[in-house]
Amino acid sequence: MRTLRKALSVKGAAAAVFLCALAVSRYGLLDNYIQLILMLIGINLILTLSLNLINGYMGEFSVGHAGFMAAGAYVSSLLSVKVLAACSPFWAFPCAVLAGGAAAGAVGLVVAVPSFKTRGDYLAIVTLAFSMIVKSVIENIDSVGGPRGFLGMEKLTTLPWVCFWVIVTVWIIRNFIYSRFGRGILAVREDEIAAELTGVNTRNVKMLAFVVSSFFAGVAGGLYAHLLQYISPGTFDIIKSTEMLVMVYLGGVGSIAGSIMGATAYTVLLEALRPLGVWRMAVMPLLLILLMIFRPRGIMGFREARWLVPGSERDGGVKR
Amino acid sequence: MNPAENNGPLAAAPAALELKNITHHFGGLRALCGVNFTVAPGELAGIIGPNGAGKTTVFNLITGVYKPSKGNVLFNGADITGLRSSAITSMGIARTFQNIRLFKELTVLDNVRAAHYARMKVNPLEALFHAGRHRAEEKRVTEQSRALLDKFGLGALAGDFARNLPYGLQRRLEILRAAATGPSFMLLDEPAAGMHPGEVEQLMAFIRELKRELSLTVLLIEHQMRLVMGMCTHIVVLDFGMVIADGPPEQVRSDPKVMEAYMGSAR
Amino acid sequence: MIYFFQQALNAVQLGSVYALIALGYTMVYGVLSMINFAHGDFFMVGAFLCFVGAAVWHLPFVPVLLLSMGGVTMLGVATERIAYRPLRNAPKVSAIITSLGVGIFLEHVTLGLNPYPKYIPPLLPSFSFDLGGVSVSTFQLATIGVSFALMFALHLIVNKTKAGLALRAISADRAMVPLMGVPVDKMIALTFALGSGLGGAAGVMYGMAYPVIDPYIGIIVGWKAFVSAVIGGIGSIRGAVLGAYILGTVEIMTAAFLPSTYRDLVTFSLLFALLIYQPSGLLGRVEIQKV
Numbered sequence: 069m070r071t072l073r074k075a076l077s078v079k080g081a082a083a084a085v086f087l088c089a090l091a092v093s094r095y096g097l098l099d100n101y102i103q104l105i106l107m108l109i110g111i112n113l114i115l116t117l118s119l120n121l122i123n124g125y126m127g128e129f130s131v132g133h134a135g136f137m138a139a140g141a142y143v144s145s146l147l148s149v150k151v152l153a154a155c156s157p158f159w160a161f162p163c164a165v166l167a168g169g170a171a172a173g174a175v176g177l178v179v180a181v182p183s184f185k186t187r188g189d190y191l192a193i194v195t196l197a198f199s200m201i202v203k204s205v206i207e208n209i210d211s212v213g214g215p216r217g218f219l220g221m222e223k224l225t226t227l228p229w230v231c232f233w234v235i236v237t238v239w240i241i242r243n244f245i246y247s248r249f250g251r252g253i254l255a256v257r258e259d260e261i262a263a264e265l266t267g268v269n270t271r272n273v274k275m276l277a278f279v280v281s282s283f284f285a286g287v288a289g290g291l292y293a294h295l296l297q298y299i300s301p302g303t304f305d306i307i308k309s310t311e312m313l314v315m316v317y318l319g320g321v322g323s324i325a326g327s328i329m330g331a332t333a334y335t336v337l338l339e340a341l342r343p344l345g346v347w348r349m350a351v352m353p354l355l356l357i358l359l360m361i362f363r364p365r366g367i368m369g370f371r372e373a374r375w376l377v378p379g380s381e382r383d384g385g386v387k388r
Numbered sequence: 389m390n391p392a393e394n395n396g397p398l399a400a401a402p403a404a405l406e407l408k409n410i411t412h413h414f415g416g417l418r419a420l421c422g423v424n425f426t427v428a429p430g431e432l433a434g435i436i437g438p439n440g441a442g443k444t445t446v447f448n449l450i451t452g453v454y455k456p457s458k459g460n461v462l463f464n465g466a467d468i469t470g471l472r473s474s475a476i477t478s479m480g481i482a483r484t485f486q487n488i489r490l491f492k493e494l495t496v497l498d499n500v501r502a503a504h505y506a507r508m509k510v511n512p513l514e515a516l517f518h519a520g521r522h523r524a525e526e527k528r529v530t531e532q533s534r535a536l537l538d539k540f541g542l543g544a545l546a547g548d549f550a551r552n553l554p555y556g557l558q559r560r561l562e563i564l565r566a567a568a569t570g571p572s573f574m575l576l577d578e579p580a581a582g583m584h585p586g587e588v589e590q591l592m593a594f595i596r597e598l599k600r601e602l603s604l605t606v607l608l609i610e611h612q613m614r615l616v617m618g619m620c621t622h623i624v625v626l627d628f629g630m631v632i633a634d635g636p637p638e639q640v641r642s643d644p645k646v647m648e649a650y651m652g653s654a655r
Numbered sequence: 656m657i658y659f660f661q662q663a664l665n666a667v668q669l670g671s672v673y674a675l676i677a678l679g680y681t682m683v684y685g686v687l688s689m690i691n692f693a694h695g696d697f698f699m700v701g702a703f704l705c706f707v708g709a710a711v712w713h714l715p716f717v718p719v720l721l722l723s724m725g726g727v728t729m730l731g732v733a734t735e736r737i738a739y740r741p742l743r744n745a746p747k748v749s750a751i752i753t754s755l756g757v758g759i760f761l762e763h764v765t766l767g768l769n770p771y772p773k774y775i776p777p778l779l780p781s782f783s784f785d786l787g788g789v790s791v792s793t794f795q796l797a798t799i800g801v802s803f804a805l806m807f808a809l810h811l812i813v814n815k816t817k818a819g820l821a822l823r824a825i826s827a828d829r830a831m832v833p834l835m836g837v838p839v840d841k842m843i844a845l846t847f848a849l850g851s852g853l854g855g856a857a858g859v860m861y862g863m864a865y866p867v868i869d870p871y872i873g874i875i876v877g878w879k880a881f882v883s884a885v886i887g888g889i890g891s892i893r894g895a896v897l898g899a900y901i902l903g904t905v906e907i908m909t910a911a912f913l914p915s916t917y918r919d920l921v922t923f924s925l926l927f928a929l930l931i932y933q934p935s936g937l938l939g940r941v942e943i944q945k946v
Contacts, residue, residue: 123748129748129751181931182927182930182931182934185931185934186930186931186934187934189684189690189889190885190889190930190934190935190936192690193881193882193885193926193930194927194930194931196878197882197923197924197926197927197930198923198927200878200919200922200923201920201923201924201927203919204916204917204919204920204923205920207916207919208914208916208917208920214916215916239518240516240517243515243516243517243518243522244515244516246526247510247515247516247522247526248504248505248508248510248515248522248525248526248529249512249515250515251494251498251501251502251505252502252505254491254493254494254498254502255491255494255502255505257493258490258491258492258493258494259489259490259491259492261453261473261489262485262489262490262491263491263502264472264473264474264477265451265453265473265474265477265482265483266477266482266502266503266505266565266566266568266569267474267477267478267503267504267505267506267507267569268474268502268505268506269472269474269475269505269506270474271472276512280516305874306874306875306878307874310755310758310759313752313755314752314755314756317748317749317752321748345767346763346766346767346770347763347764347767348763349759349762349763349766350759350760350763350764350767352759353755353756353757353758353759353760353763354756354760356752356753356756357738357753357756357757357760360742360745360749360750360752360753360756361738361741361742361753364742364745364746364749365746365749370493380523380526380527380530
């Protein structure tokens with residue numbers, strides 16, 4: 069009974085947050101700047117969770133998530149500008165974002181293949197190479213603007229939509245981690261050979277992890293494109309991937325709560341340091357370096373907030 | 389366990405495990421050469437031999453870590469040569485490792501639950517969307533895992549990280565993790581390595597009990613003669629990648645070739 | 656055909672720059688098994704020191720080269736001491752993330768000091784010889800000559816000195832070496848000094864070839880050099896040099912015979928294919944998983 073109440077209260081809180089977001093955007097309760105920051109936090113949160121799945125839970129090191137984000141951003145933008153422009157945005161927008169996610173997921177499948185044989189630092193390079201390939205391909209397609217970028221999307225990303233996708237992402241990634249497949253990727257992180265020999269089909273779980281992760285990176289890309297209304301290959305360069313890495317490791321790997329904190333802290337801090345001008349990007353990494361020296365596992369580091377753990381797991385007395 | 393009891397009525401049935409003419413090279417190095425032996429269902433068999441004789445390589449070939457250069461591995465009559473390790477595991481062959489390979493940063497319970505992977509009937513969509521079957525399977529697997537841990541003395545430690553267990557219990561957990569894959573055949577690679585005599589005694593009792601409870605066939609590699617001679621009903625002796633003796637312990641013990649391999653040539 | 660040789664010369668020039676940077680990546684990886692993502696930015700600082708020496712202090716070529724090499728060497732050693740050493744026993748990713756942080760820090764400090772791209776004046780009298788139709792500039796000669804000299808010097812240090820022996824020993828087995836009385840901290844500092852020094856030299860070479868520099872050049876050039884090290888097999892010194900010249904050739908030839916926007920596409924596709932086919936690079940140690 070207690071479990072049920074707990075579960076309900078988490079769901080209730082999620083619903084309340086969503087309703088608040090709806091009210092804020094409908095009645096303009098917060099000024100646009102704050103709303104923009106909140107939306108950026110949400111998008112960064114989705115990206116951070118997506119990357120955490122690979123880097124934290126599966127223990128690989130992807131440096132190319134900007135590539136997945138790019139795939140999602142371009143596919144969803146193309147759809148909403150060229151195909152779904154006439155449809156009601158209420159339906160068209162989620163469809164476009166979903167399609168962006170699916171496209172990114174398909175791209176993720178391609179990166180999963182080398183991960184069967186290649187591990188560690190070399191896989192990191194593979195992901196990097198892959199994101200560079202995605203970027204170059206876009207630069208060479210003239211119909212999407214090539215290096216000049218692509219625009220024409222309406223500003224469809226709103227606070228409630230971001231909120232909705234954040235809740236969906238947190239829920240699905242949590243479900244994934246506390247499932248058969250989630251334990252599979254944890255086992256791969258701990259010892260791939262032992263995992264395979266205890267019956268985990270490491271190929272399948274790696275594919276699944278890459279697809280889920282890149283799907284959400286693509287969703288974030290779609291939201292981002294419809295927020296800024298302009299994307300270019302340069303948006304999705306190594307610096308973007310680095311930013312995601314910083315958020316993941318700032319918050320702590322292998323923890324959803326960590327990702328939430330990392331994405332929030334990074335986005336807010338970056339805004340708070342805005343008066344420093346270009347120097348803010350010199351101060352930011354200093355804070356990161358200090359954090360790494362004094363707390364190498366990030367803010368949360370493998371620990372999880374209790375409300376994010378499924379009820380059945382909590383009562384199992386299982387520490388993670 | 390009486391060897392005659394196993395060999396008699398079951399002689400006509402296919403062997404639980406049969407290695408047929410296995411040869412394996414690592415680059416130019418010949419690790420195994422024409423290895424043949426069978427393990428009958430229900431047996432507790434052992435592989436012994438000097439260091440570097442190829443014992444662990446045999447395990448790796450059975451479990452699909454390597455694919456043999458030549459020869460076949462049959463499991464209950466079916467050819468499993470060259471299958472993926474996870475497929476072989478899900479057919480019912482589980483193993484442990486010479487150097488313990490637990491999932492160190494996972495809890496004891498999760499080590500055992502992870503081993504249920506192959507037997508769970510949940511597809512990715514059900515897991516991602518928290519479907520009813522996923523929840524039911526999770527519940528079942530958690531209960532079964534807890535029951536297994538409770539029965540074999542690790543229940544109280546279910547929530548601890550595997551890396552925090554003392555050495556002897558890590559060994560035990562590794563065996564239980566293998567048991568959780570639902571095997572009919574278990575390969576144990578030096579289960580008593582690094583244990584003192586008291587612990588070995590406990591381990592032997594534990595292996596016997598597990599074998600009886602899960603009606604397993606067991607093949608183990610071991611250096612501690614007391615354990616091998618005291619438990620195994622069938623012993624295969626490897627030296628330089630070849631089988632030099634194969635039979636019940638009394639016979640193997642008095643085999644001159646075995647004596648020579650262990651005492652004779654200075655190695 | 657002459658066009659081809661002309662491009663081949665360019666390829667050797669670009670390859671030399673990549674090689675000098677790639678050596679820094681590979682040496683640090685060799686002793687610490689850590690990818691020093693800030694190394695590309697060390698190179699960038701080298702290019703900016705070259706700018707300071709040439710445009711502000713009006714120094715000639717050799718002092719500028721020494722200034723860049725010396726300055727970046729100090730930067731590398733200081734970075735190791737301050738940012739990486741405290742993390743030597745922390746999880747490996749902490750050090751990697753720290754190196755990313757150091758990189759961003761260096762980029763933006765440089766950006767804060769130099770808000771606009773800078774132009775490096777010619778360091779050498781600029782004229783070219785004609786070699787059977789192929790024109791060879793003094794810059795190219797200097798780049799190739801200095802790079803070969805530095806690589807040869809590195810070869811001597813690594814293979815003929817006691818310190819070099821210690822470095823090779825650490826890269827073979829870091830756990831054992833301290834037990835044999837090798838001062839590991841000093842050796843790691845030496846590795847950073849050597850690697851950063853070469854990176855500083857590369858900054859000068861790059862500045863001569865592409866005189867307009869901005870604080871972000873370290874990212875893309877650094878990654879390319881890193882790719883070189885990976886192609887050759889990261890951790891292998893000969894591999895890094897080999898990979899750098901392969902990459903230089905591929906890039907120049909792609910740009911010469913295909914639309915130049917295909918350059919990165921071809922480069923990274925090749926890398927992708929290579930890593931699938933040969934996951935540890937051309938000359939890298941194959942890691943054997945023991946079961």
